[in-house]
Amino acid sequence: MSEQKFLWWKKAVIYQIYPRSFRDSTGNGIGDLPGVLEKLPYLDEVLGVDALWLSPFYPSPMKDFGYDVADYRGVDPLFGTLDDFDRLLEESHRRDIRMIIDLVPNHSSDQHRWFQESRSSRDNPKRDWYIWADPQPDGSPPNNWLSVFGGPAWEWDENTGQYYLHSFLKEQPDLNWRNPEVKEAMFDIVRFWLDRGVDGFRIDVAHYILKDPEMRDNPQNPRPMSSIHKPLGEYDSQMHLYDKGHPDVHEIYRELRVLLDSYGSNQPRVSIGEIHIFDWEEWSRYYGENLDELHMPYNFSLLGASWSADEFRRLVGELEAHLPDGSWPNYVLGTHDDHRLASRYGRGQARVAAMMLLTLRGTPTIYYGEEIGMEDIHLPPEMELDPAHAQKRDANRSPMQWTAGEQAGFSPPGGQDPWLPIHKNYRQVNVASEKEDPASMLSLYRSLLAVRKEFPVLQNGSYEALTDSPKNCFCYFRKTSRQTLLVALNFSREPRMLPDAVKSKDILLSTRLDRKGPADGPLTLRPLEGLILDL
Ligand code: GLC
Numbered sequence: 001m002s003e004q005k006f007l008w009w010k011k012a013v014i015y016q017i018y019p020r021s022f023r024d025s026t027g028n029g030i031g032d033l034p035g036v037l038e039k040l041p042y043l044d045e046v047l048g049v050d051a052l053w054l055s056p057f058y059p060s061p062m063k064d065f066g067y068d069v070a071d072y073r074g075v076d077p078l079f080g081t082l083d084d085f086d087r088l089l090e091e092s093h094r095r096d097i098r099m100i101i102d103l104v105p106n107h108s109s110d111q112h113r114w115f116q117e118s119r120s121s122r123d124n125p126k127r128d129w130y131i132w133a134d135p136q137p138d139g140s141p142p143n144n145w146l147s148v149f150g151g152p153a154w155e156w157d158e159n160t161g162q163y164y165l166h167s168f169l170k171e172q173p174d175l176n177w178r179n180p181e182v183k184e185a186m187f188d189i190v191r192f193w194l195d196r197g198v199d200g201f202r203i204d205v206a207h208y209i210l211k212d213p214e215m216r217d218n219p220q221n222p223r224p225m226s227s228i229h230k231p232l233g234e235y236d237s238q239m240h241l242y243d244k245g246h247p248d249v250h251e252i253y254r255e256l257r258v259l260l261d262s263y264g265s266n267q268p269r270v271s272i273g274e275i276h277i278f279d280w281e282e283w284s285r286y287y288g289e290n291l292d293e294l295h296m297p298y299n300f301s302l303l304g305a306s307w308s309a310d311e312f313r314r315l316v317g318e319l320e321a322h323l324p325d326g327s328w329p330n331y332v333l334g335t336h337d338d339h340r341l342a343s344r345y346g347r348g349q350a351r352v353a354a355m356m357l358l359t360l361r362g363t364p365t366i367y368y369g370e371e372i373g374m375e376d377i378h379l380p381p382e383m384e385l386d387p388a389h390a391q392k393r394d395a396n397r398s399p400m401q402w403t404a405g406e407q408a409g410f411s412p413p414g415g416q417d418p419w420l421p422i423h424k425n426y427r428q429v430n431v432a433s434e435k436e437d438p439a440s441m442l443s444l445y446r447s448l449l450a451v452r453k454e455f456p457v458l459q460n461g462s463y464e465a466l467t468d469s470p471k472n473c474f475c476y477f478r479k480t481s482r483q484t485l486l487v488a489l490n491f492s493r494e495p496r497m498l499p500d501a502v503k504s505k506d507i508l509l510s511t512r513l514d515r516k517g518p519a520d521g522p523l524t525l526r527p528l529e530g531l532i533l534d535l
Helices: 033-038 040-047 082-094 113-118 180-196 233-237 249-261 280-287 309-322 341-345 347-357 431-436 441-454
Strands: 014-017 051-054 098-103 154-157 162-165 200-203 270-273 330-332 363-367 462-465 473-479 484-490 505-510 517-519 530-534
Touching: 033 040, 033 082, 040 082, 040 431, 040 441, 082 098, 082 180, 098 180, 180 249, 249 270, 249 280, 280 309, 309 462, 309 473, 341 347, 347 441, 347 484, 347 530, 431 441, 441 505
Parallel strands: 014 051, 014 363, 051 098, 098 200, 200 270, 330 363
Antiparallel strands: 154 162, 462 473, 473 484, 484 530, 505 517, 505 530
8 A cells, every 4th residue: 555545544543532530620520621732741742643523513412412512613611712723733743643633514503693593483494404304293293203212203392383494402403404505505505614724534423414405204123223332212112214314315415525625635524424323334434435534434334343353253254355455444442422442241251352453454543541441330320421321321421530549530620520420440540540550451552553553554554354264253454464463352251262274473462461572382362462563
């Protein structure tokens, strides 16, 4: 692959920051942009990530903690100011760290000026910026579509006598992307941030923006299982054929790509879509027939996997087999919408998973706190804040654990209680302590990031599964013409011997961080041990 084509986002390790939970610089219990700025030296010099993805920081009533945007061109006072954003961007770039921001095109907040106008009367010029429809003759909603967060996807508006569509909360009305003015307005917003210098966008529920123009009813789901990697309650009772993912969506992403590409080759920009589709063919269409749509649809397939080497091998194989020619893969093991890795699989398992994430072929995204092994918090129901009750996402959004001191160093001393409780394990699980511990999870992530930099084969080499992996081990080669590495991951709680064929090996890294260098004779993986070997 020519260097020319091997763009920054293919080499990068992306780090997702949920600004509310990263670092509170003011003491109000809520993280903010100056807090992120303060922690750049950590992200750069300690961890060594290449790009940040910031979850929404825009002005918002915070019904869905910022995914309900009231102004796409500003910063919520809770998080700081536009100047704070510019400073953060400038300082990140000075450190050679790219900045990806969240774009939420499917819906705005009901407090957005556009929606306020839209709902004011049927003949308001913005009426058609949202999806309005008449009731059925008996007064019931226009069709059977459901909200991802529960209940019908339609809300009655008494004042104008119509329903509006909301695929998520009723405070998040869906924008009407069939109206060219909406597209233009959103593309202008994209230009606004590109002109400020951002390096790209993570596009929220990118496949939802276009629905069936006839608004047909969804059929019932004959299988009592979720269409994505986790159960969504009542939403799973339907097959979501008509309420999202209409093929016209591809035209929009082709146009968006032209816009991004027009920003030239000096600073190539990236688009990554949040796309929860588990039919590989349909998923891969978002790269575009001529690789002219999104640079990458996020690959969430591993998030629902059970702890089984065979299952991970199968999913990676399926992804590799379905990637369009010339397209680039990516992997995700944690997000602000999913339970923590160590809580899903266990702590020892999380170390093996970290090695896998950072050595598979493709761009990895690390969710904040995974690098120190943060775990889910358990909240009594009366303390839950997440409006998506079925998903319990508060659990994985607790404040970052920086120190063993007061409030885990999340807020300055004497600050208010953080917006979500800090995990009880913060005295052991925190950046300051783990930095000093050569065997910690943080030391493992640092070493993995360092090995990725030292051995570019981990960035640009091919992927090939080892066919005779020991039982419940996932082993794969990463190869270029000059170098071959083997990654050997033992998912079992038993020692496993690597096949004799794996010869003349040099251990580059063990997940236990206690062995390195030449290994003579047969090599055994200890229980839940992962190794990177130079062959
Ligand atoms: C995406 C976000 C999630 C949000 C939803 C609605 O799935 O990741 O956090 O609640 O969109 O905007």
